[in-house]
Amino acid sequence: MSAAIISGTEIAGAIREELRERVALLGERDGLVPGLATVLVGDDPASHSYVRMKNRAARAAGIHSRQITLPGSTPEAELLGLLDGLNADPAIHGILVQLPLPDQIRDQVVLDRVLPGKDVDGFHPVNVGRLATGAPDVLAPCTPAGVIQMLLRSGVDPSGRHAVIVGRSNIVGKPMASLLMRKAPGGNATVTVAHSRTPDLGAVTRLGEILIVAIGRPGTVTGEMVRPGATVIDVGTNRVEDATRERGYRITGDVVFDEVREVAGAISPVPGGVGPMTIAMLLSNTVDAAVRLHADGGRD
Ligand code: NDP
Numbered sequence: 001m002s003a004a005i006i007s008g009t010e011i012a013g014a015i016r017e018e019l020r021e022r023v024a025l026l027g028e029r030d031g032l033v034p035g036l037a038t039v040l041v042g043d044d045p046a047s048h049s050y051v052r053m054k055n056r057a058a059r060a061a062g063i064h065s066r067q068i069t070l071p072g073s074t075p076e077a078e079l080l081g082l083l084d085g086l087n088a089d090p091a092i093h094g095i096l097v098q099l100p101l102p103d104q105i106r107d108q109v110v111l112d113r114v115l116p117g118k119d120v121d122g123f124h125p126v127n128v129g130r131l132a133t134g135a136p137d138v139l140a141p142c143t144p145a146g147v148i149q150m151l152l153r154s155g156v157d158p159s160g161r162h163a164v165i166v167g168r169s170n171i172v173g174k175p176m177a178s179l180l181m182r183k184a185p186g187g188n189a190t191v192t193v194a195h196s197r198t199p200d201l202g203a204v205t206r207l208g209e210i211l212i213v214a215i216g217r218p219g220t221v222t223g224e225m226v227r228p229g230a231t232v233i234d235v236g237t238n239r240v241e242d243a244t245r246e247r248g249y250r251i252t253g254d255v256v257f258d259e260v261r262e263v264a265g266a267i268s269p270v271p272g273g274v275g276p277m278t279i280a281m282l283l284s285n286t287v288d289a290a291v292r293l294h295a296d297g298g299r300d
Pocket residue numbers: 143166167168169170171172173194195196197198201214215216217220235236237238274275276278
């Protein structure tokens with residue numbers, strides 16, 4: 001039997017609508033307008049397109065959004081100075097620095113400069129540490145936080161289940177493991193993390209009642225690597241050549257969708273899966289950050 005489809009587009013749409021209502025209420029009740037600043041350095045077309053989508057989604061939710069675009073030659077010190085200004089700006093509650101940054105700027109130095117309370121990407125070491133130690137109310141990285149919402153909102157509670165994650169990056173695999181194993185709603189799973197040094201990947205992935213794949217290589221997970229009835233979330237977002245498309249490529253995941261959907265109980269597609277959730281969770285983090293900063297009188 002063919003698996004149920006977990007539509008990130010639909011779930012993200014519901015979350016964005018809930019946020020729109022929450023933002024309207026915050027404005028009426030507390031006079032609070034959440035503010036998001038996106039900082040883009042250079043002219044990478046993919047980064048420009050991501051930032052445009054994020055700003056558009058923020059505005060649609062009623063979030064004040066400010067886009068700052070700097071030339072690719074911007075010195076690191078100038079970017080750090082800009083971040084200091086945004087950290088001190090009471091109208092801004094969330095700061096997102098679009099990666100990758102040009103070579104003269106060190107990513108980690110920049111990520112470390114964002115005030116942890118405004119770090120809506122969840123990449124600051126303080127937030128990484130808070131997530132790993134199970135602190136409540138943490139700003140968690142958007143992609144894995146979106147995966148948790150996809151599971152919960154499609155009736156798959158990770159609690160007590162065996163979740164297998166393929167990929168151990170700092171932006172997806174590791175925070176995914178932290179979220180799934182924490183003692184909190186959406187957590188309490190038994191977690192296994194696999195990566196490129198895992199021998200016999202299929203033997204590991206077949207253990208997963210929940211299988212989350214974040215590799216960046218199309219076609220890695222085939223039908224025979226999946227436990228029958230498992231819930232499969234494909235984070236992979238890969239461009240593959242496709243002469244039938246006008247733009248010459250199409251976007252595909254890491255999972256062989258047509259094969260795996262015949263084995264899995266539920267599966268998320270690419271596109272239309274995790275991608276839209278990442279933006280929805282960015283907005284959600286921005287609203288959460290605004291509420292917390294407002295309650296703290298602007299202190300971090
Ligand atoms: P990274 O390249 O940072 O990490 C990839 C991980 O996959 C590594 O841990 C690597 O292992 C592991 N890996 C590579 N090849 C294999 C293999 N053959 N078998 C098992 N494990 C393997 O990628 P990211 O985590 O940043 O991204 C992963 C994918 O998710 C990409 O396609 C990316 O585009 C997508 N993505 C999508 C997002 C969205 O919003 N939808 C957001 C973020 C990412 P090792 O550590 O040993 O090298």
